[in-house]
């Protein structure tokens with residue numbers, strides 16, 4: 001395989017030269033640098049000691065954790081032989097020393113321990129029961145085949161970082177696939193990215209609950225066609241019960257664009273979408289700290305990271321939003337500019353903000369009728 005060297009954050013990695021990232025023998029997507037930046041920021045604040053990049057490909061993510069965060073022990077794992085060989089080369093490139101190979105596992109004790117493993121992520125995670133403080137799942141498509149084992153391999157107060165790139169199921173283009181994988185009915189249309197994010201968080205809460213674990217959403221967002229959730233586990237049956245109380249359903253009227261949400265384990269009406277997570281999608285304090293940290297740090301996509309964090313920081317943390325273009329089309333009105341609508345709603349005493357889910361949308365706690373009034377010219 002022909003290789004080229006790229007630099008991302010503080011890491012240098014050899015990646016396969018390929019016409020398209022999808023036919024490369026080992027996967028590397030430079031567009032995911034922002035996704036990795038955000039994880040690096042978070043790990044700098046939460047300081048997990050033992051970290052697993054369960055689906056590591058070139059190893060870029062785990063290498064960045066090793067080079068740019070205080071993690072003390074970093075595991076890079078991939079099922080592919082070619083990825084295993086390349087990860088070892090990339091470790092050597094960054095730490096100046098070849099890891100010692102013992103069959104399908106290789107070790108390098110630098111200022112921190114780096115372990116490179118070839119194998120099925122589920123097998124490795126089953127072996128390392130309650131071992132890691134942080135596990136990153138960054139698969140092709142859905143993370144669901146790895147979720148259950150990750151919930152056992154992570155410590156009971158540990159953290160999971162989960163990516164889902166299967167936007168078609170989560171956004172409702174393939175509803176049967178969403179039901180199969182996420183055990184939830186998705187919603188098509190302008191709310192699909194937020195509903196998809198909440199379906200992903202909701203299924204993590206449901207999987208965690210059987211281990212008497214609750215969840216705290218540190219940050220969940222949608223960007224560049226992927227969903228991402230950072231979840232801290234909370235230990236205890238009561239925490240599990242509390243998380244399940246944050247689950248519920250969405251009702252959506254196609255004709256008007258009005259939505260409703262209801263909490264509850266079961267829906268009260270047949271037209272429900274979900275179950276979804278209706279609790280917070282961020283820790284405000286953490287996002288604030290990430291922003292401060294990002295300002296003074298070298299990142300691969302610093303400008304974009306700051307832009308994303310700024311909008312996440314301002315975003316009102318309530319379920320769903322009103323997309324002014326979609327609502328305008330539905331109701332036959334010319335909407336005002338988003339900034340103006342937000343101002344008007346605030347003048348009326350409501351909370352209102354932009355949302356990262358859509359540049360033309362407003363998040364607010366105002367009732368539907370008030371939003372429509374504020375929107376109309």
Ligand code: SAM
Pocket residue numbers: 026027028029032036054055056057058059060061077078079080083119120121122138139140
């Ligand atoms: N995390 C990487 C990054 O940030 O560049 C990208 C990972 S890529 C999207 C998914 C990787 O998962 C591929 O390299 C693939 O070989 C690996 N993979 C697929 N199934 C696996 C399994 N069951 N166990 C371990 N690795 C697996």
